[in-house]
Amino acid sequence: MIALVRFQVAGYVRSLRVLHPLIVVALVVVLVLAHGPGGPDAADLAVGTLGDVAAFMFPIWAWAARALLDTQPDEQRLLTATAARRPSMPTWAGLLSAYSVNVCLSVVALAVPLMQAIQVGSPGHAILMGCVLNLLVAVPATLVGAWTSRALIPDPGISLLTLLGAVTALVLLGIGRLAWFSVPMIEWLRAAHAGPREFTSDFPSIALHLALWSGIVGAAYIAVARQRP
Amino acid sequence: MLRDVTLSLPPGGVTEVTGRNGAGKSTLLRVIAGLRRPRRGVVKDRPGRVGYAPERFPVDQPFTVRAYLGHMAAIRRVPADAVGTWVERLGCGHLLDVRLPELSKGSAQRVGLTQALMGAPDLLILDEPFAGLDAATRDALPALISELAAGGTTVVVSDHQRCIEALPGIDRLHVADATVTYHPSAGTPWTLLEVEVPEDEADTVETKLRADGYRVRRPER
Numbered sequence: 330m331i332a333l334v335r336f337q338v339a340g341y342v343r344s345l346r347v348l349h350p351l352i353v354v355a356l357v358v359v360l361v362l363a364h365g366p367g368g369p370d371a372a373d374l375a376v377g378t379l380g381d382v383a384a385f386m387f388p389i390w391a392w393a394a395r396a397l398l399d400t401q402p403d404e405q406r407l408l409t410a411t412a413a414r415r416p417s418m419p420t421w422a423g424l425l426s427a428y429s430v431n432v433c434l435s436v437v438a439l440a441v442p443l444m445q446a447i448q449v450g451s452p453g454h455a456i457l458m459g460c461v462l463n464l465l466v467a468v469p470a471t472l473v474g475a476w477t478s479r480a481l482i483p484d485p486g487i488s489l490l491t492l493l494g495a496v497t498a499l500v501l502l503g504i505g506r507l508a509w510f511s512v513p514m515i516e517w518l519r520a521a522h523a524g525p526r527e528f529t530s531d532f533p534s535i536a537l538h539l540a541l542w543s544g545i546v547g548a549a550y551i552a553v554a555r556q557r558p
Numbered sequence: 559m560l561r562d563v564t565l566s567l568p569p570g571g572v573t574e575v576t577g578r579n580g581a582g583k584s585t586l587l588r589v590i591a592g593l594r595r596p597r598r599g600v601v602k603d604r605p606g607r608v609g610y611a612p613e614r615f616p617v618d619q620p621f622t623v624r625a626y627l628g629h630m631a632a633i634r635r636v637p638a639d640a641v642g643t644w645v646e647r648l649g650c651g652h653l654l655d656v657r658l659p660e661l662s663k664g665s666a667q668r669v670g671l672t673q674a675l676m677g678a679p680d681l682l683i684l685d686e687p688f689a690g691l692d693a694a695t696r697d698a699l700p701a702l703i704s705e706l707a708a709g710g711t712t713v714v715v716s717d718h719q720r721c722i723e724a725l726p727g728i729d730r731l732h733v734a735d736a737t738v739t740y741h742p743s744a745g746t747p748w749t750l751l752e753v754e755v756p757e758d759e760a761d762t763v764e765t766k767l768r769a770d771g772y773r774v775r776r777p778e779r
Contacts, residue, residue, distance in 0.1 A: 332632035339629065343620035402616035407593045408673060411610040411683075412633040416592070556595065 333413060333422035338430060341397040347430065350393040354438045357385065365445040373524050375446035379459025380521025380528070382438050383466040384514055388496045390467050393434060394427035394474025395492055399485075406480065420554045424475060424547070431467040439463060455525035458532045462517060465536055468543040469512045473499070475550055480557050513538045560586060563599075563738045565731065567714065569680075572707045572725060575716040577733035583716045584613060584685055586733055590714055591683040605680030605712070613686040613716075615670035617658045623669055624654040627676070634677040644672045647702070649695060663690035671699075675706075682706060684715045700725055708768050727773075 341347055366374035401409065406419070413419050439460065446456050473495050475481075482488040502511035513535050520531035560582050567573055567590070575583045588594040589601060591610045619626065627650075631641045645651055648668045653661065661669065667690050674682060684703075688696050700722050707713050714731075715722055722728065730741040755763045760776070767774050 332629065332635075336629040336633060339625075340620060345620075402618050404612045404614065404616040405619060407588070407591075407612060408610060408616070408630070408670075409633065410593055411591055411608045412630055412673070412677070414606060414608075 330418060330422055330425070333409065333419060334426045334429065336409070337397065337401065337423060337426035341400045341426070341430060344400055346396045346400060347393075349396065350389050350434055351437065353389055354386070354434055358438060358441050363441055365441075366449060371449040372446075372451040373522075375442065375449050375451045376455045376459060376525050376528055377522040378442045379439070379446065379456070380462065380517050382435075382442055383459075383463045384518055386435060386438055386463065387466060387470045387512070387514065388493075390431040390434065390470030391474040391477070391492060391496060393430055394471040395478050395488070396474075397427045397430055398423050398475060398478035398480065403479070417551065417555055420551055423478075423554075424471060424550075427471045427474060428467060431471055432464065435463045435467055452525045452529075455528055458529060459521070462521075462532070462535070465539045465543075466512070466517075469539060469546065472543060472546045472550055475554075476546075480554060509538070512542055559736055560589075560733070560738060561736050563596075565738065565740050567681075567712050568729075569712050570707050570710045572703060572713045572715070572722070572728040573731055574722055574728050575714060575731045575733060577716075581733040582736065583733050586731070586738060587683050587685050587714060587716060591681070607677050607679045607681070609674035609677060609679030609682045611667075611670040611674040611684045611687055613689065615661075615666040617661055617666045619658045622655055622657050623650060623661070626658055626669070627654075627672060630673045631676055636676050636678075640678070641672070641676050644676050648672050648675075649692075664692050664695070667691050668695060680711060682711050682713045684713070684717075686716055686718060688717060688721045696721060704768065 365371075366378065368374075409419050410416065413422070443456065443460070446459070473492065477488045477492040477495065479485070479488065482491055499511045500514060502508065503513060503515045508515065516531065516538070517535050520528045520535065523531075563586070575586060577583050585594065587610075589596055590604075591608055592601065592604055593610065621629070627641055627645065628638075631638065645654070648671055650665075650668050650672055653665055653669065656665070658666070658669070667687065671684070671687060674684070682703075687699060691699070703713050703715065703722060704725060717723070732739045732741065753763070764774050764776065
């Protein structure tokens with residue numbers, strides 16, 4: 330499994346595809362996040378920023394996951410499958426590779442807001458939960474990217490439109506009554522901006538929602554991906 | 559699409575898959591290799607270690623040959639010296655620092671064969687392995703296939719170049735009109751031929767004959 334993950338991540342990094350999301354994240358960090366929170370509510374605002382990072386990173390994580398999984402040519406996917414022996418291993422390794430890269434991207438995105446939160450004296454437990462939130466949100470984002478990868482949607486145009494459509498649909502679905510079917514983006518944004526105490530108290534239900542959503546969508550992905558050549 | 563395919567591949571046998579372009583040879587090979595699932599029916603008792611060399615090796619990857627084979631060896635859990643052995647046998651030594659996109663078709667084919675062979679596969683699937691190969695490797699490959707089969711590897715090869723049809727004792731699968739027809743080699747009877755050789759050359763001759771696909775029996779010394 331580790332060898333497969335290393336192979337996929339090495340291919341993604343060496344192909345320089347990793348630069349696309351990295352440049353976008355770096356631009357957002359420099360242009361938006363570098364201007365830290367100020368005023369009397371700076372500590373609260375800094376916690377809210379951690380929720381904002383998870384929200385704007387969601388489509389970037391999905392995009393990066395799709396790009397990583399699409400780096401291997403189709404024939405190489407077959408060679409990897411025969412080399413791996415267990416049929417499900419490449420699917421798991423693909424998800425783990427994409428998630429690992431997304432965690433690295435979130436480190437880049439979170440570095441400045443984290444330092445700002447510490448500087449303005451935001452509560453430590455709220456900062457910690459903001460980091461955990463980002464790690465949790467990267468899972469469903471990775472799964473959205475995996476569902477739109479070439480193994481499942483061979484046409485690149487349709488795949489990209491599906492990715493954009495899925496992210497938009499998830500945001501819109503989260504606003505209405507069917508919010509339970511979507512990732513709880515609105516909930517975590519609301520909780521993060523309501524203050525550290527609100528964020529801490531709402532965090533378990535948000536984490537449970539994310540875990541359930543990821544579990545169901547991930548299980549469906551594994552089942553479908555195993556059927557594909 | 560292929561229908562009503564029922565066949566059994568004997569361990570240590572060499573099977574040639576024939577048929578015109580687009581008949582479904584590659585599909586059949588992928589089903590045998592476990593890379594495609596049949597919509598109906600099952601493939602049973604497939605060996606655990608499968609080597610697969612595709613018709614076109616995917617060169618569009620950001621690795622050198624050395625890095626690529628290193629990664630594939632790690633995935634197959636193959637020691638580095640086993641990789642080195644196959645690199646030398648298939649003449650890939652001088653290619654190790656070449657980037658995959660810069661390989662010629664024949665060189666890419668050799669890298670594809672190396673990754674398929676390095677894990678000592680019990681089942682070896684070769685899809686048009688002779689296409690684009692240089693003359694030396696093309697001449698050496700049939701003997702190598704016989705050697706692997708003599709060691710117990712089940713080998714299935716599609717071969718438009720007709721490079722292995724001269725091998726004795728190979729079975730044939732003909733793919734046409736969505737069906738697969740099995741032609742076992744048993745139709746050609748084997749006969750006994752005694753050959754006398756100098757004692758110090760016996761091992762060499764035995765190796766050569768086995769490599770050519772013949773069965774060799776020697777009196778106990």
